[in-house]
Amino acid sequence: MKSNKNSKWIIVFSFLAIVGFIFGEAKSYAKVNFQAVKIEVDFCDENTSKANTLYWGSELGLSAKNTSDKKIKWKISNDGSKEIELLTTEYSDKKGNRCIKLYAPFGYCDNLIIAVISEKSKKVLATYSLKVVNGTKWNGETFFEFDMNIPEEKQLDGDKPQINEQWDIDTQQYKITLPEPSCKVEGYTFIGWKDKNGKVYKPNEELSVKYTGESVYYTICAEWRKNNSSTNVTAQPEEKKNSEKEESIPTAKTIFSGGIIGALVIGILIVGAVVIVVKNNGNKQ
16 A cells, blocks of 8 residues: 555656646746747848838848757749849858848849748748839939039030840849940040949940949949040049948747647656556556
8 A cells, every 4th residue: 555655646746747847848938939930130221111122222131040950041932923133142140140131133023932941851940021122212223323424614415325234143243235425515525434443445345243232333434535635534433332231120929839749748758657667566566
């Protein structure tokens, strides 16, 4: 009889220990707000007012939070109706979170799904919807800009030429075939187009510039020469600086699952082991 009483107390204490263990696990998970992998904004351009909207000509940084699995990869997809032209660069933030920087080229609009995928399990850990929209209101229509560099006290006769540029995602470059001047300045002859490195291009020559994130735009200046003079009217293109990046306040909710179930399984196994031991002791007696 004494043995049976001891066995009962063993079962009671084992049960209480399991309940305490599960409660402790649940409390620890609640303490971290049931954290799961989530995607948050790491930085965004000043003119990107909405976290799920990216204007063309702008950058956005996304960070994968609360993941112990460092072997993850980013995947960007759309409905398949067009090629994805976003320029992407992966990096890590100060806390070691895996991040991705997205640049939307001028003229590109799309509805995208950004996903974080475990390289080990191949499972999608989190997703983020992103809409790339017309950025004309904030960033203009084109990457290239023409500065007609009008000589002092002179007027431009005509309009600026139109800009027809192309974005090449493979080379990460903007390309433009420089046009014939659609305007003129009295007493001056058009010589060509000067890039920011000082090289002068003739009309119909191609200029390619790789996007580096240093500037939103690339200005090309017109070169004029006064008639009966050997000196060009020249100017150094001025670059408009890119918008400063600012950290956003994370707002996404977190969800955690799986840990408590594992603790419950362990508890059941312990109870089973205790019952077997007690039963064996009873049989021996």
